[in-house]
């Protein structure tokens with residue numbers, strides 16, 4: 001078994017192991033994240049806007065936090081695209 005950093009898995013590259021016979025094994029954590037990402041891409045999640053003082057607050061669902069590896073205190077870029085809000089991890 002050889003450890004490989006970038007195996008193709010459902011359109012993403014994740015780490016895993018490759019056997020001499022050609023069989024591949026994916027690291028479960030990476031595979032889970034890809035499956036979660038692909039699931040989230042097919043749906044829209046509902047969230048409620050709150051307010052703290054003069055700012056509107058958007059709470060992100062936990063699944064999105066985990067799928068995109070978001071961490072509290074990190075910066076994100078916010079832009080408007082076709083009347084939608086786009087948030088991109090910095």
Ligand SMILES: [Zn+2]
Pocket residue numbers: 019020021022023
């Ligand atoms: Zn094998």
